[in-house]
Amino acid sequence: MADVVGILFKRSTVIKQTTGDSSQVPSNQRLNVPVGTFLILQSYSDPSNNTNHYKFTLKNLQFKGYNTWYAYAPDVQVTQQPLHPVQTLGEVVSKQTEKNVAKILVDKKTVPAQGSFLKLVFNVDTIIKRKPVDAQFLNDDSKQTIPAGTQLVLATDKPDANNVVKFPIEDSHVKVTFTDVEFKGFNKDWYVFMNHSGIQRLG
Structure with missing residues (x-):
């Protein structure tokens, strides 16, 4: 199994276009990143060269038009790890009677009162899209390449009375x-081919 080099966010933080105080950085040059996010890197430089910040370049990925960012070193960890595929949403749905939702079991008692508790794990290089159609039919503003190994934190409802969180499925894509x-200015309503990714608990 191939290894990937990525940056793990050990706590929620702000990545920036400079090493300055994030409160002084314009909003179009900074991005909030939640704890548990794991992004695949093309390259990075040591914090000792950048006033206690990692300077890193993302692999095949941009936020707000930039692929190179700074992150405060104590908030993150750069790591090399094997690419471990997880159970795909396609496999989850194949075991269900209902085919229009993916049901993820989550024990309500273990869910924090505030904050996110699930993440989307990408098993392969893929493209997320604004519509559940083949990427070739979408313009660049409506799609985003995501490298294998990426882990993105999800905003969801709390589990229902049956300890289930439901995700809509449309034309073999999970919404x-x-x-x-944010990708291309949006964090909501992205579609991912259900056989390319899976959903797991954070932590």
């Missing part, structure tokens, strides 16, 4: 909303 992280 998701990401916590804070």
